Amino acid sequence: MDERAALEQISKTLSEAGDDAAVVSLDSTSLVITTDMLHETTDFPDGITRYTAGWRAVGASLSDIAAMGGQATAAVAVYGAPGFDPDELDAFIAGAIDVCEAVGARYVGGDLDTTSELTIATTALGTVDYPSYRHGAQVGDCVCVTGSLGRTVAGLKAFDAGDMGYGNELFQFTPRVTTGAALAEHTTAMMDSSDGLARSVHQLASASEVGMSLHRDAIPTHSAVKEYVDDVSTRQELTTTVGEDFELVLTLPPTELTDARETA
Amino acid sequence: MDERAALEQISKTLSEAGDDAAVVSLDSTSLVITTDMLHETTDFPDGITRYTAGWRAVGASLSDIAAMGGQATAAVAVYGAPGFDPDELDAFIAGAIDVCEAVGARYVGGDLDTTSELTIATTALGTVDYPSYRHGAQVGDCVCVTGSLGRTVAGLKAFDAGDMGYGNELFQFTPRVTTGAALAEHTTAMMDSSDGLARSVHQLASASEVGMSLHRDAIPTHSAVKEYVDDVSTRQELTTTVGEDFELVLTLPPTELTDARETA
Known part of the structure; x- marks a missing residue:
């Protein structure tokens, strides 16, 4: 098993x-x-x-x-x-x-x-005042992510390239505690991206018994990824599949989007 | 180190x-x-x-x-x-x-x-209402222990002897949570015996900056130790030095002894 x-x-x-x-x-x-x-x-x-x-x-x-x-x-x-x-x-x-x-x-x-x-x-x-679980996503909700993805991929590439200082800097992420607490009033479901974006979305969808689709070009990419990966489609694959970025992946009704953006 | x-x-x-x-x-x-x-x-x-x-x-x-x-x-x-x-x-x-x-x-x-x-x-x-630390023992306090010591030694001997059921039974200790909370109102210092009685007493004494002495014959021995260890002085050595019994080792003023015994 x-x-x-x-x-x-x-x-x-x-x-x-x-x-x-x-x-x-x-x-x-x-x-x-x-x-x-x-x-x-x-x-x-x-x-x-x-x-x-x-x-x-x-x-x-x-x-x-x-x-x-x-x-x-x-x-x-x-x-x-x-x-x-x-x-x-x-x-x-x-x-x-x-x-x-x-x-x-x-x-x-x-x-x-x-x-x-x-x-x-x-x-x-x-x-916690408003616990945000994985299972609350509704049909019609938006799928959102905090910050950008690929920081850990970039960190790994930096270590591989011998850029130890930069690798360590990239690996010291700030957990999204303030943002998560602020967003929780608006979200229908939330988790962190420790397993990567693709798996996180799959887990939210599965727990909530809904389907989800992502706009490939709308996925925000960490600037450091571009320093190490030239090819756009490789970048997109890495930022959606490699985990440990510790961003938040969440769903919310479109009506909450503006307020959520402002709070976060 | x-x-x-x-x-x-x-x-x-x-x-x-x-x-x-x-x-x-x-x-x-x-x-x-x-x-x-x-x-x-x-x-x-x-x-x-x-x-x-x-x-x-x-x-x-x-x-x-x-x-x-x-x-x-x-x-x-x-x-x-x-x-x-x-x-x-x-x-x-x-x-x-x-x-x-x-x-x-x-x-x-x-x-x-x-x-x-x-x-x-x-x-x-x-x-916790009355946190009990390691550092509060005073000169003149009594050194006490809950239950009896040697349960884990006996469990290890049982496993060695192939008495698997008995070994497992002895290894399933009940943490002294109720007793600890009741005793905390009376104690000046407390810790658990996970490092063995001798070391625990040494740690309490050192944190409290006092000396402590134990009455060898007053150390309560778990009945199961007698089933596996015949020699009295070996028994005494094992029950004072082998850890992981998860009993509480504590100090309290002699005036609290009767009340503490009744609560525990």
């Missing part, structure tokens, strides 16, 4: 699963909580600094809070590594602290573990 | 680190959050079922909530495995759900990841 089939199986047992984060009621407050694991071999390309790794790993969970329309409160992480170099550890924590500060949250620590490869597990916690 | 030195370094940067869980203020509520990672090679002996692994991994984080004197609200986990067997996954989730229910919390899902060995990262969330 692959990860996708396994996730589907879990969502049958756990009603809270299947979205970017789980909503938990606490007295009159709705909390959102989400967790994620990243690895050296699959998530951290050669050249990435520990600062960027800390930023990005914690940022990935903060993005899941954003995807629910939540405000981020705090984050924790487990830092698993073959050994603990004081400078690497300091840099990792500095990255984790800074990405939290960038979205008004606090990094409050976590745990250490000895692992064969760098393995980071992060959890973010937030509150 | 080893894990202990690394944790010490972190606690200099992060004021919230250094306890079993971090306390986060949210409006008028104090939340507690904690995260942990467990591995097949170090934490899951041969013979452990996926149900027990789910129970124990999530239980370890719930125990950290208990150690702060918190009430547990919810837990999430990342299940990292080389492959996803539907039955193993169901069993893991059932264990996670059941340990949460045992302490009045809800298991609300998490994430999946493909890893070379079984790797579980868990996070628990709770609320």
Whole structure:
């Protein structure tokens, strides 16, 4: 069974699963909580600094809070590594602290573990007034995305090309927490683009039981992609299929479009 | 740098680190959050079922909530495995759900990841009225422990002896959440015994800048240890040094002892 089939199986047992984060009621407050694991071999390309790794790993969970329309409160992480170099550890924590500060949250620590490869597990916690799920899209809604796509593709190309500073800069994305919370009043469905635009749209459509189509030329492309990929159709393919951009993919009624644009 | 030195370094940067869980203020509520990672090679002996692994991994984080004197609200986990067997996954989730229910919390899902060995990262969330830290012990306080020690040693011996059912039963501990919350009004310092009694006492003493001594014969031993270890002094050594029993180690003024015993 692959990860996708396994996730589907879990969502049958756990009603809270299947979205970017789980909503938990606490007295009159709705909390959102989400967790994620990243690895050296699959998530951290050669050249990435520990600062960027800390930023990005914690940022990935903060993005899941954003995807629910939540405000981020705090984050924790487990830092698993073959050994603990004081400078690497300091840099990792500095990255984790800074990405939290960038979205008004606090990094409050976590745990250490000895692992064969760098393995980071992060959890973010937030509150939400208008939870935005994957399943609310309606026929006639517009499909929208925040910012532009391809930042991570460009980052990977930068690392491949030996442009380490630029690669690290591109990999330090700002989770769309403020935008997500502002948009949540307008959206009918929302998630983040961590699996890539094409898969995200497919997941929103499937959860909402509607069809969706995209205008290829309307997909906003990150300027850095153009620096590394000349061919337009290759660019379009990469920006729609490569994930980990951590933008928000959402649907809303056309009547909400102007207001949503202004809030975001 | 080893894990202990690394944790010490972190606690200099992060004021919230250094306890079993971090306390986060949210409006008028104090939340507690904690995260942990467990591995097949170090934490899951041969013979452990996926149900027990789910129970124990999530239980370890719930125990950290208990150690702060918190009430547990919810837990999430990342299940990292080389492959996803539907039955193993169901069993893991059932264990996670059941340990949460045992302490009045809800298991609300998490994430999946493909890893070379079984790797579980868990996070628990709770609320706390009287946070109990490691640093409050005073000269003259009593050092106490909940329940008895050695349950995990006995479980390991049971697995070694091929008593798989008994090993699994012993490994499914009930996190001391109710007891911890009740004790927190009386304690001056508290943590869980996940590193073993001796180390826990050392950590409480060090954080509180006091000395502590234990009465060897007063250390309560789990009845199952006697089934596997005949020699009394070996038993005493094992129950004081082997960790992962997830009992609470705490200090309180002698005047609170009777009340604390009654509440717990």
